Amino acid sequence: MADSVQLDEPIVVHVERGDWYGVWHGGDYINVYPDPENADLDANGGNPQTCVHSINTTGDVIGDDPEEYVRKEVQEWADEQGGEYRANGWGA
Numbered sequence: 001m002a003d004s005v006q007l008d009e010p011i012v013v014h015v016e017r018g019d020w021y022g023v024w025h026g027g028d029y030i031n032v033y034p035d036p037e038n039a040d041l042d043a044n045g046g047n048p049q050t051c052v053h054s055i056n057t058t059g060d061v062i063g064d065d066p067e068e069y070v071r072k073e074v075q076e077w078a079d080e081q082g083g084e085y086r087a088n089g090w091g092a
Contacts, residue, residue, distance in 0.1 A: 005062050010043045013071045018082035022055070022074035024066070029054040030073055034090045052090050053077060 007026035021039035024030040031051045033039040038048035
């Protein structure tokens with residue numbers, strides 16, 4: 001069963017390998033963006049336009065460091081799928 005995570009503020013991470021941004025509000029999905037502007041919109045309750053993927057966190061064990069968990073999940077996604085998204089025109 002997944003850890004119950006209550007966040008006062010969303011977690012925003014940037015992974016350099018692939019240049020992707022992840023935003024997690026503590027729910028079932030980490031949203032992935034190709035740019036910091038839309039990640040900031042998501043984190044601040046705005047209306048982002050370029051979420052390219054949502055990583056499902058259902059059932060994951062988050063551990064003691066939620067930010068490290070988010071960074072690891074976004075980096076794994078970037079390593080596995082990020083190049084294909086870039087090749088198809090998402091982001092720089």
